[in-house]
Amino acid sequence: MDFAVSETGSGSEDLTLLYDQYNGLRRRHAGFLGYPVNLAIDYRAFGELLDTLWITVGDPSTGYQPRLGLQPFEREVVRFLAKLSGARPDHTYGYVTSGGTEANLYGIHLGRQRLPEAPLYFGATAHYTVERTALLLRMEPVRIPCRRDGSIDPVALRAACVRRRGRGAVVVATVGTTVHGAIDSLPEVLDAIGPAGRHHLHVDAALGGLVAAFAPSPPPWGFDAGADSVAISGHKLIGAPVPCGVVLAREELVGSPAEVDYLSAADSTLSCSRSGLSVAFLWYALRQLGRSGLAARVHRCLETADYAVRALSRTGHRPWRHPASLTVLFERPPASVCRRWRLATSGNLAHLVAMPHVTRDMIDRFCRDLG
Ligand SMILES: Cc1ncc(COP(=O)(O)O)c(C=O)c1O
Incomplete structure (x- = not known):
């Protein structure tokens, strides 16, 4: 197949290559078990909206007002997720990011601004981009060993803080670690970092925050449990059709925004132009679901995860999961x-993630395949 972009350009027949790609992706849905993305989505109604530029710039509260005027949509996404994260929405800053990584970068950057001498503490099972973020922000990365279930070990965290006593601590707690779906205990983390002095607690809830919010026994995970900033992914449980995320932070921690004269906008975000389509997708998905729809989605997924544990036990593969994780x-x-099943693997472990497109029938077929 010829993907080359030529000197002269070609024509509309090139769409067939993209349709082939699309058809290939669609065929894989029925066997896609290993990654935490939501494939039970349908945004085809947006097809008619793609003959304009979906762009947003600046803070959702005060941003530049281009013709599309997306600020009210973005503000509502931030408000809704702030409430779910245990924040006071009127006192919460937030915006739609390019994904979980930018949302984490923003939260950690706020910590760095508050505590310029502080190292960045994170569990060994935190997402791989967290360590990279420490290097990018010129912070000392301190990787803390984890317990068997994949959550950060508070005893090791305390010991690391004692060794660096008085410098302050910027800490990333992960709610839903990438491989184990583990949930760092915020009360234990807060207790462990006491010797460090002042702290900033950023919660990487990209994967598990919204699951934790609706789990039968919700673990403490958000602002009401001590978080200063929180990252939530948009293309995981919510199900945007492109990568995106949302960062939330206690408003008083966000410094004065840059006043951008040529845009007449205030901008505290990390980018200039941001994807207006991501804003529109997130608003649309949340508006369709509402709080009760999201809760029902989580309950269905948790039931599927339970079903998978029972089915895998019968195959002798010794499954386990955190009670508030998919x-x-x-x-x-x-x-x-x-x-065949697009499983994510790490060492001698593999996992499946019971996302909304994962059905009991898929689990049954998978278990038959395991033999
Ligand atoms: C826990 C966690 N944090 C952050 C990320 C990075 O998110 P993104 O790929 O949207 O940048 C991931 C990705 O899977 C993740 O599992």
């Missing part, structure tokens, strides 16, 4: 099975 871990099957 990630089901089990012994790593042969490579051919991992490939």
Whole structure:
């Protein structure tokens, strides 16, 4: 197949290559178990809206007012997620980011601004981009060992803070770690960092925050549990069709925004132009679901995760999961099975994630494949 972009350009027949790609992606949905993305989505109604530029710039509260005027949509996304995260929406800053990584970068950057001498503490199972963020922001990265379930070890965290006593601490707690779906205990983390002095607690809730919010026994995970900033992914549980995320922060921690004269906008975000489509997708998804729809989605997914644990137990693969997580871990099957079901693997473990498109029928077929 010829993907080359030529000197002269070609024509509309090139769309067939993209349709082929699309059809290939669609065919994979029925066997996509290993990654925490939501494939039960349908945004085809947006097709008619793509003959204009969907752009937003600046803070959702005071941003530049281009013709599309997306600020009210973005403000509502931020308000809704702030409430779910235990924040006081009227005192919460936030915006739609390019994904979980930018949302984490923003939260950690706020911590760095508050505590310029502080190291960045994070669990060994935190997302790989967290360490990179420490390097980018020129912070000392301090990787803390984790317990067997994948959550940060508070004893090791305390010991690391004692060794660096008095410098302050910027800490990333992960709610839903990438491989284990583990949830760092915020009360234990806050207690452990006492010796460090002042702190900024950023919660990477990209994967598990919204699950934790609606779990039968919700673990403490948001602002009401001590978070200063929170990152939530947009293309995971919410199900945007492009990567995006939302960062939230206690408003008083966000410094004065840059006043951008040529835009007549105030901008505290990390980018200039941001994806207006992501804003529109997130608003549309949340508006369709509402709080009760999101809760029902989480309950259905948790039931599927339970079903998967029962089914995998019968195959002898010794599954386990955190009670407030959709990630089901089990012994790593042969490579051919991992490939066929797009399983994520790490060492001798594999996992599936009971996202909204994952059905009991898929689990049954998968278990039959395991033999
Ligand atoms: C816990 C966690 N944080 C952050 C990220 C990064 O998010 P993104 O890929 O949207 O940048 C991921 C990605 O899977 C993740 O699992």
